[in-house]
Amino acid sequence: MPGYKAEKSKSRGRAEMSNSGGKKTRLVADKRSRPAKKTAAPKRAKTPSRRRPRKPRPPRRGGISGFFLAILRWIWRVIWGIGWRVGFIVAMIIGLATAYVYSTLPEATALLDGRSKGSVTLMDREGDVFAWRGDQFGGAVTADTVSRHLRNAVVATEDKRFYRHFGISPRGVASAIRINLREGRGPLQGHGGSTITQQTAKLLCLGVEYDKDQWKSERDYVQDCRRTTILRKAKEAIFALAMEAKYSKDQILSIYLNRAYFGGGAYGAEAAAERFFGKSATAVDASEGAMLAGVLTAPTRLAPTNDLKRSQDRAATILRLMYDQGYLTSDELRAAQANPATLSEAAQRQAGGYFADWVMDSGPDFFTRDTTEDVILRTTLDQRIQRAAEEAMDFIFENKVRDGSKAQAAIVVMSADGAVRAMVGGRETKVSGAFNRATQAKRQTGSSFKPFVYATALELGHSPNDTVVDEAYCLNIPGSGEWCPSNYDRRFHGRVTLTQALQESYNIPAVKVSESVGRDLVRKVASDFGIESDLAAGPALALGASESSLLEMTGAYAGILNGGSSVTPYGLIDLRLLGENEPLMGTTGGIGERVINEKAARELIYMMNKVVTSGTGQRAALPDREAAGKTGTTQAARDAWFLGFTADYVAGVWMGYDDNTPLTGVTGGGLPAEIWRETMIRVHEGVPPTPLPMAKVEPPRQAQPQPQPQQQPRRQPQRQRDRPIENILRQLLGID
Structure with a gap:
């Protein structure tokens, strides 16, 4: 029997080999008898699977609570499904709008002097400045050339995260809205939470230049630029993003320092420093820099020529902010607090207010009130004699005129x-523009x-x-x-x-x-x-x-x-x-x-x-x-x-x-x-x-x-x- 099985196996192998070159035949396993049951061998231990074991689902809640939870989950899936798509579209729109604004922005140096009118500087008979009129602009400064104290004071006061954000500060906006609501105002009334970049965008009027055919006056133009609406804020944010992409942080700060109004008719840090302290913006100390930065919040009300004590109090607050943010050492803080900024002699006297108004009115309009150039007027005023007349007036009315009298006088x-x-x-x-x-x-x-x-x-x-x-x-x-x-x-x-x-x-x-x-x-x-x-x-x-x-x-x-x-x-x-x-x-x-x-x-x-x-x-x-x-x-x-x-x-x-x-x-x-x-x-x-x-x-x-x-x-x-x-x-x- 063993020989017969071997012979049969060989003959089947030859038959299969002879058919290999032709049509393949279906191989069918031989019918074999089922082997007898043997004792089961021990099973090998299975290798652990790489999949994490599936967490058991929490048992579904039944009843009303389960029903409402199911509805909430469905609503969330709908919102999420729509939200990320809408967000993607909004991001695309913002990106395209930012790219467009970016393409329209000029070089930073072209934005430093944005005045539509020039300034008039009045000098007395000795050649000393005693009054200013018009939009005063002392010259362009940059964040690199201006005094570090002034630069740091502006950043500490207006936007302490200026060098870290991308043009807008969601945290600052949220904080401003919270403060406005707490103080009983509308969310966009009062504090704006604007960054220095956004403020610069507003100073640039979002790139819109003054057109006398569109606005009745420059005052209407400025008021339109300062409007605060949701749409305006959105445009402002896009403009700020474009500026951040186009300019460096120092360039943006330079534009701001040259365009900002510091009160007293002074536009820009250089004009303000000359106007209030009789020195360049590159030379102001910590107390003077803090006073200039403090004026930016409310230029008319806080200008030192209007209320020196109030301006000094505001500067003291800013000095503490500078210290808290690491811009001043404790010694510098104490020195600045001990020596608050004071006005220059000319600014303190405000000499020749009536005289300056008269000279401006008597000169040609195109070189005085309506000038587009920066003009220097040398006048006949003697500041010593001007002081004498003012002191004589004050002396008589204080000592010879009854209290409460409305009588007037002129000299x-x-x-x-x-x-x-x-x-x-x-x-x-000490007035200007009065009768x-x-x-x-x-x-x-x-x-x-x-x-x-x-x-x-x-x-x-x-x-x-x-x-x-x-x-x-x-x-x-x-x-x-x-x-x-x-x-x-x-x-x-x-x-x-x-x-x-x-x-x-x-x-x-x-x-x-x-x-x-x-x-x-x-x-x-x-x-x-x-x-x-x-x-x-x-x-x-x-x-x-x-x-x-x-x-x-x-x-x-x-x-x-x-x-x-x-x-x-x-x-x-x-x-x-x-x-x-x-x-x-x-x-x-x-x-x-x-x-x-x-x-x-x-x-x-x-x-x-x-x-x-x-x-x-x-x-x-x-x-x-x-x-x-x-x-x-x-x-x-x-x-x-x-x-x-x-x-x-x-x-x-x-x-x-x-x-x-x-x-x-x-x-x-x-x-x-x-x-x-x-x-x-x-x-x-x-x-x-x-x-x-x-x-x-x-x-x-x-x-x-x-x-x-x-x-x-x-x-x-x-x-x-x-x-x-x-x-x-x-x-x-x-x-x-």
Whole structure:
């Protein structure tokens, strides 16, 4: 049997091999008998599977709770399925928008100066800066060149994570919203949570430039740029992302430091440092840098020129922030706190506010108010004299005027050639853009006009010793009837010299002289001296019924001092562009044509000196030098004047109420004369006394009669008007 099985197996193998080259036959296993059961061998241990064992599912909850949990799971899957798709689309839109804005951004250096207007820097007669106007820009600075204290103070205050975020700070926005809601405001009202990059984007108005056809004014344009809405915030965020991609952190900070408004008309750190501290932004110390950074929160309210104490308190807070964030050592903190920043001398005084406004208004608009260039104006202002006028004003109102009085006053000081050295346009001396009573108020001049009446008479050859009779006198005015002037004391004083008439400010002699020499001639002399306002046509012209400004009147008196030539008051010496040496324009005023001869001017100065030494202006007398002047009080004391001069300076003072309310107990020889005196005493400190250029007039030999005690009647007897005209003229001039 074994041999048979082997033979059979060989024959089957040969058969399979012989068929290998042809069609393969299906191999079928032979039927075999099932082997007998054997004892089961021990099973091999299985290798552990690499799969983690499946966690058993928690048993499903049944009932209502299980139902609601199933719904919540379904809602979550829906939200997640939609959310990531929407998020992907939003991210794509933001990316495309950011890429577009990125492509429109210019080079960083082109964004440093964003002003649409230029600045005006005003310098005094010595070349020192005393005022600024317009959008001040001191020059471009960078984050590398600016003082490290200023850079660190800005970062510590405005955006402490500036160097770590990508343009927007979700944490800062969330914190700002929380604060706003806690304080009862809307989520976007108040704190904005903006980064420095976002603030810079807002300063750039998201790349939108000013178009006068689209906005009514630049103010509307700025307000539109500062709008806070959800859509605006979204655009701002995209612009910030583009800036972060386009510029470095220091470039963004540089744009911010040059574009930010620091108050006081200063745009940019350089202008602010010059404006407040009189130094470059590269040189400010820690306390000054902290003060500048503190202004950024509320430039108008926190500007040190508006409230130095409040600005210093804010700076102290910022110094502590700088210390907490590692920008200052403990020693530096203590040193800065012990020496808080203070304003420069010019900024602290705010000298020449009214004067600066006047110069700006008197210059050409395209180089002053509407300039697109940075302009330097050299002026006639003397800051020492300006301080003297301001101190005199303050002294009188603090010591001589009752508390609560609303009375106002104005002062002008100038040289004999019309160069204005000081100007105070109201009781509030440290102002800008306020109503200037020295130049803008037109008020009746009262008796301060009388010197021009007597100047006309002297020009025609009359002498200060010529006489005129102070007696009842009336004129018939066509269309108005009879007019009878009266003296302030309601008395007649008989025959008086022209000097006495001016010295005591008698009204009747002034009218008589005016009518004698000719009203039109008096009007021409006053006009030629620089009084440009419309002069009264009637006989009341001699009593100052016409209106004029203090500046005009002071300029007219300067013409008397300089020997009788007209004067045009001026404050501008020359104008040039920043960086240029050659001026574009020069002085616009000064001495003009002669009005009266020098002899007449010297005689008039003699007469006006008597006003101060023994007449109505005695309270204006100076202790160490000669002075001349004239008082003026209008009807019902609505205006009180004193104008006068020494050999060196001319000064004019006006006092009154803005609403024409009569003054109580005030005449030109009272408080205005005292303000004039206090001003001139301070003006002449250190100036050697110089005699007045007046004529030496011998007093008349014949003694003058004492004033007649009778009361002045209201009407003149009819017989006065019936006298022949030649007799009237002889009587007017005191010719026997």
